[in-house]
Amino acid sequence: MPEQTNGQTNGNNPDRPREPIVSPYQSKYPDPMSNVSNFKIIESTLREGEQFANAFFDTAKKIEIAKALDDIGVDYLELTSPMASEQSRLDCTAIANLGLKAKILTHIRCHMDDAKVAISTGVDGLDVVIGTSSYLREFSHGKDMDYITAKAIEVITFIKKSGLEVRFSTEDSFRSDLVDLLSIYKAVDKIGVNRVGIADTVGCANPRQVYELVKTLRSVVSCDIECHFHNDTGCAIANAYAALEAGATHIDTSVLGIGERNGITPLGGLFARMYAGDKEYVKNKYNLHKIRDVENIVAEAVEVTVPFNNYITGYCAFTHKAGIHAKAILNNPSTYEILKPEDFGMTRYVSIGHRLTGWNAVKNRVEQLNLDLTDEDAKAVTQKIKALADVHGALSLDMVDGLLKKFHEAKGDGTHKEVLNLIESPAQIVA
Numbered sequence: 001m002p003e004q005t006n007g008q009t010n011g012n013n014p015d016r017p018r019e020p021i022v023s024p025y026q027s028k029y030p031d032p033m034s035n036v037s038n039f040k041i042i043e044s045t046l047r048e049g050e051q052f053a054n055a056f057f058d059t060a061k062k063i064e065i066a067k068a069l070d071d072i073g074v075d076y077l078e079l080t081s082p083m084a085s086e087q088s089r090l091d092c093t094a095i096a097n098l099g100l101k102a103k104i105l106t107h108i109r110c111h112m113d114d115a116k117v118a119i120s121t122g123v124d125g126l127d128v129v130i131g132t133s134s135y136l137r138e139f140s141h142g143k144d145m146d147y148i149t150a151k152a153i154e155v156i157t158f159i160k161k162s163g164l165e166v167r168f169s170t171e172d173s174f175r176s177d178l179v180d181l182l183s184i185y186k187a188v189d190k191i192g193v194n195r196v197g198i199a200d201t202v203g204c205a206n207p208r209q210v211y212e213l214v215k216t217l218r219s220v221v222s223c224d225i226e227c228h229f230h231n232d233t234g235c236a237i238a239n240a241y242a243a244l245e246a247g248a249t250h251i252d253t254s255v256l257g258i259g260e261r262n263g264i265t266p267l268g269g270l271f272a273r274m275y276a277g278d279k280e281y282v283k284n285k286y287n288l289h290k291i292r293d294v295e296n297i298v299a300e301a302v303e304v305t306v307p308f309n310n311y312i313t314g315y316c317a318f319t320h321k322a323g324i325h326a327k328a329i330l331n332n333p334s335t336y337e338i339l340k341p342e343d344f345g346m347t348r349y350v351s352i353g354h355r356l357t358g359w360n361a362v363k364n365r366v367e368q369l370n371l372d373l374t375d376e377d378a379k380a381v382t383q384k385i386k387a388l389a390d391v392h393g394a395l396s397l398d399m400v401d402g403l404l405k406k407f408h409e410a411k412g413d414g415t416h417k418e419v420l421n422l423i424e425s426p427a428q429i430v431a
């Protein structure tokens, strides 16, 4: 487990170098097609997330999650199809009537019955989907491209007449024939669909493939482009970024990435990635301090813990340990941090009670404790920490503090070196 925070932030010391104002990772020559600095999030915890193995959200929990996501400022909330069950339909209606700032969408098959029921729930828009890969055409719905195109046009036209926003997506896009894809996207763009969607349903796509497909699609349709990426092969965030670089306008996310199998692009991970791409856009548009709250709500609801290495909120996401890192971080946090913890309501922590520690980090703790010790003293205590940690494992911050205080006290009568020599175990520090 991590030690308690010692509150070492050190970013505000006016004597220390300022952080660069512009991210060094920001492209100097942005592509005019790129939407890295201008995109919308379609938050699908209440649709894709409900497909996560452990997920069951009752109405109150759905409303709590919807409100928490709305507070963060996501642009859309996507809800489970009202065709799934009677309660799903009632929940769609309830959330559509909450008066949230986010637009409310529900997700339906490319079918007139689904469209009729979905419209009656009062949502702002419908996300229509149908599989176009040979796998899904043969083994899911059994329809050919002519049928799919005709049905898509019928369903979209009907939804548009009701005045709702409509998106048309091809499921399993990356295993679909490119000519089929472009021709159906062109057909629905022509009749005024608001967005087309690309879905990496099985998580097989890589960022280069995503970039190429989105770039090609961008030159074929004039409507918005939404992208949905599964994370089976670990590319869901990178693929989202590649899609935005190529001109996609909307990205699907879920809290902690929950969804079918191992899920999709996580909301927090997308924030982290986009913050590194265009910090100001992400900071100004979304309430990043709220990400931890919504992750905790969802984690508890689906009975998982937030992973230790989670983007932004994992318990060690802002913990610096090795001495070389600690020294530089204490001088200027940008040395080893691309995300500023305070922008996400998080706290930086410098861990010092272990054998990888260095005297600069220990000296910093001496200053925090307001102890009158020299650099040589800090170096001597550092060596003691390393020796103890070699034998006994990591020392807690309380132990380190105890050691420093004992050493400091003994310095008064000149016995500090002997005191250090006498300590052979952490138990002797607190004794």
Ligand SMILES: CC(=O)SCCNC(=O)CCNC(=O)[C@H](O)C(C)(C)COP(=O)(O)OP(=O)(O)OC[C@H]1O[C@@H](n2cnc3c(N)ncnc32)[C@H](O)[C@@H]1OP(=O)(O)O
Binding pocket: 051, 081, 083, 084, 085, 108, 109, 110, 111, 129, 130, 131, 140, 141, 142, 171, 201, 260
């Ligand atoms: C990749 C994704 O995540 S897509 C979204 C997945 N979401 C869901 O499945 C929502 C929850 N699903 C459900 O509650 C149910 O599956 C329902 C209500 C949608 C349908 O239930 P059922 O009528 O019992 O059918 P079942 O689930 O066994 O099979 C799906 C049916 O939809 C058809 N279908 C599948 N995809 C589509 C589509 N995109 N458009 C139109 N029809 C489709 C299938 O051919 C099949 O039809 P059939 O009844 O003639 O065999």
Ligand SMILES: O=C(O)CCC(=O)C(=O)O
Binding pocket: 048, 107, 127, 128, 129, 169, 170, 171, 172, 197, 198, 199, 200, 201, 202, 228, 230
């Ligand atoms: O509607 C979409 O675009 C995506 C549907 C889905 O969840 C998927 O294909 O994985």
Ligand SMILES: [Zn+2]
Binding pocket: 048, 201, 228, 230, 259, 260, 264
């Ligand atoms: Zn999905």
